[in-house]
Amino acid sequence: MADYTIKVRRFQPESGEGPYWEEFNVDLDPSLSVLDGLLQAKDRDDGSLAVRCSCRAAICGSCGMKINGQSGLGCKTQIGEAQEQANKMKAATGASAATADSPIGVQAPEQSAGVNAAETGATATAGAEPIVIEPMGNMPVIKDLITDMESTHWTKIRRVTPWLLPHGEPPEREYIVEPESMIDITQSMACIQCGACVSSCLSMEADPGFIGPAALAKAYRFVGDPRDAETHERLHDLANDPHGIYDCTHCFSCIDACPKGVAPMDQIMRLRRKAGEEGIEDPNSGHDHEIAFVKIIEKKGTLDESLLLQESFAPGVKGKLKPNKRAIREMLGSIPTAIRGIKTGKMRSLHKLIPGVHPKLPDQDDVKAIYAHAEEHNEEFNLYIKGEEGELAEEDVEKGIERSTAPAGQEADNAQ
């Protein structure tokens, strides 16, 4: 048992007042969840504290909320960990760590940059920073931690035609499909529609119309399903919508927020890749840009920037100056950016923009080993096949792939 203070952003719509903060003192085992803490406050102190919850085991998706600013599930965040995080955040902002009123058995905050060691050292048993709990972002708040998911989340889910559209009548028995294809889409099937990714989405903050991570992950569930007959139409629809797959800015917030390992951004990237394969033109040429990166590094060992634009917009010419109209337009259009880069000193190795000047790494073996490994482990994307990242790293170490870090130093030089 340990004492915690939870600080909840409350809003009682019938009071006529605006939102306000309220602190509750709770005592529970550090291994119990933030939701358990909230329910204790609700049970003991104030039954009007509103929070959606049901399963307590991260499967129903009811209790999406922000804990210390991070979107996630209340039931899946251990209160002891949330306390450590609150302490760490306080320490990182440079304010003094709180003093201990009562020992609560929480680990001292870890030393982080800019923290006064004497202060944190003195609070080895302290945990007096309140754990801050807020409703999810990017959604209207109805009451306390309850948000209006219908007007945002569910409307967007319905936007992607979220049901299977098979061709013709179903077969007498089951559809025969590749076993891997089912495992592949099971990762997006694992979505519990909690909205944590939507809450954390930076693109949606800038463009509330963005279809968003949850709905696009749902879309992949159909695009990747071999039983669905509308793959092409779905991809066109999602690519041509200005709030569609190219509206994502790769910020990784949704991957961090997702409590189920769905990795919505990865699903969006898969949609983009498939769109590229279908020959759908990406206004940013992101897919070709990605391929250009991969190809150039495979060939040269490091990134030859002189080839990047041209390869991105006229793929396949590789080193020969034979760009198409669009590539010329894009390259001309990028001149002002290049000039700004030179002026601000961000672009210093000017000579490297001349094709052919960029050197090839003398020893390509390590690079080739990485490519071979990536090729072999193509399915690692999917958690249902390979497990967590940590385990992957470990397996890689066992196989001696840590050599792959060798060229990093050289790359750092070139990055200038």
Added chain:
Amino acid sequence: MPSHDVLVIGAGLAGQRAALAAAEEGVSVGIISKVHPVRSHSNAAQGGINAALNPGDSWESHAFDTIKGSDYLGDQDAVEIMTREAPEEILHLEHLGVTFHRNEEGKLGTRAFGGASAARTYYVADITGQAIMHVLYEQLMKYSEQIARYEEWFCSSLAIDENGECCGVVTRNVADGSMELFQAKSVILCTGGNGMVWKPSTNALICTGDGIAMAYRAGAKLMDMEMIQYHPTTLAGKGFLITEGARGEGAHLLNAKGERFMEKYAPNKMELASRDVVSRAEQTEINEGRGFPDGTVALDITVVPKKRVHEALREIVLVGRDFAGVDITREPIHIKPGNHYTMGGVKTDVDGRTDIPGLYSAGETACVSVHGGNRLGANSLLDTLIFGKRSGRDAAARAKRIDYSRASKQVLEDEENLVADLIGREKGSGRRISEIKLELGQTMDAKVAVFRDEAGITEALETVRRLKEEAKTAYIDDHGSVFNQDLIAAIELGYMLDNAECTCVAALERKESRGAQYRTDFPERNDEDWLKHIDLERTDDGPEISYSEVTITQWEPQERTY
């Protein structure tokens, strides 16, 4: 007044399946759920769904396993229907888009499960319930013109007309607190089980026995209410579920001495004996001092190949990591038996019809009975879908036959007065709702669990009746209209207390040991006196007991060993 031919209460698998089946018959359908449908507890069914679909398997084998698992209390005509219709239902789900696991040929693949004589469990990793429910919800969205969804509406009472037929429900829109009488020609109760009566439980907080209590109050009979399943592998203290699929994949149960103790209790099926058998074995080990100090035994999943764990038991990896701090691929995890499933419920026939014309029930709320004294793993999803579908069809057929009958506004006024009374109680007028809930849960877990006896059950019944009195003066803090969860919790507590009282009365009545009911004072099964169902009907003095026959078609009761 909103009117629908068929009104479904509850939107888990049974409810959604019932709504879709009714809509297919061309009637207007409404589906009401106190939470958003995808939050329903069918989500938590991890392991899979049984069907004899493989060429080498047969429905008779599935039926026999189910009946043996039920300790011969299951009604064999109902079990036959369920197991015969199972293969078609699996294929239907597959065609709708459920991402079932495939074998190397790309066909549906299976895994082994407890109490089954063949590997006939179809699955989606260990999120089978979630995967099926989300796919059914996709269909609800697709057919939104035929099926009106009332998401986050709470039902507090059934409306019965002057002929004694069910003609609607009283509901409260949780978002704004407005109350309405919904009119219907058929009402289907699919509100799940009553796990919250016990603490801890694997069940979600919403599983408060709403439908069972509403039907009971309206005069419908309940059946087999003493039959409460304790699942063999739940996390100590928190009650989280570790799927039986783990044992299906080969995991072992070990006591603190490291012995694989199931050798003593079920030498043939070992860890895959039926759940009541495994739970009793574990509890015996723990009671006799061979468990761990935290009152648990261990589940060793490290014997399952890692690749297989990631592919098939991923949810359990997460549960172990997030809720127990254990990496199940590296070390055993401590588990114990925990409250899990309500075999009993509203007495229905094989088309979901209750004693009250126009009132149907399906899924965990209902008792057809296919599970009898003990449900087999991976038969619950099947039960929800088969009897959800059949209820939906029959309810639609009734709706086509009859006209709306006029529901009296009185029932709405009564409910509004009840709510006004609850909200009007002064702080300190009595106990807090949460206190009563806690005392109820702890009492039931201590006295009406894996092992029971007359003294314990009697004590529990007395406690429940005292708590019922105390609930009449208990107060709530929230006096508002918008998302007044405090008020709903108070009404739910009333449901839970009715459920608890019925379970105690039935458990006290059944003076034998069968399935989940193990009486230490009557340790043997007694077919001569007790091969029958206990039915309960509400009176002002509590449940009145009667009996009904168990239907036996082709499987005579035998001694039950695994």
